[in-house]
Amino acid sequence: MNEWLRNGFFLGLGAAVAGKEKVQAYLDDLVTRGRITPREAEEFAEELIRKGETKEEEWSQTSKDRVKGVFNDMGVATRDDVEQLEAKIERLENMLKQSGTDDDTKPS
Numbered sequence: 485m486n487e488w489l490r491n492g493f494f495l496g497l498g499a500a501v502a503g504k505e506k507v508q509a510y511l512d513d514l515v516t517r518g519r520i521t522p523r524e525a526e527e528f529a530e531e532l533i534r535k536g537e538t539k540e541e542e543w544s545q546t547s548k549d550r551v552k553g554v555f556n557d558m559g560v561a562t563r564d565d566v567e568q569l570e571a572k573i574e575r576l577e578n579m580l581k582q583s584g585t586d587d588d589t590k591p592s
Contacts, residue, residue, distance in 0.1 A: 500536075507532060 511525040555562070
């Protein structure tokens with residue numbers, strides 16, 4: 485699954501780079517033809533970047549939620565679950581030590 489996520493990341497990164505290059509080429513063409521000013525092209529590019537960042541954050545959260553849902557459906561423990569179990573084990577070990585019935589102190 486790790487390889488799948490890695491490939492997906494690189495696919496998205498490649499698409500983003502290719503998309504940025506195409507947008508920049510398109511804007512350069514519009515400036516060359518005199519349809520927009522260089523300042524307008526820069527403002528448009530900045531607006532696209534802002535919108536892209538917002539969408540990326542939304543997609544990232546959506547992806548996280550989906551992965552959490554899949555792991556939950558599969559019964560995979562979360563970090564919180566593990567931390568709670570570790571704390572419970574530590575409490576139980578302390579109780580055993582206090583009662584003197586720790587397995588490590590019993591002769592074999």
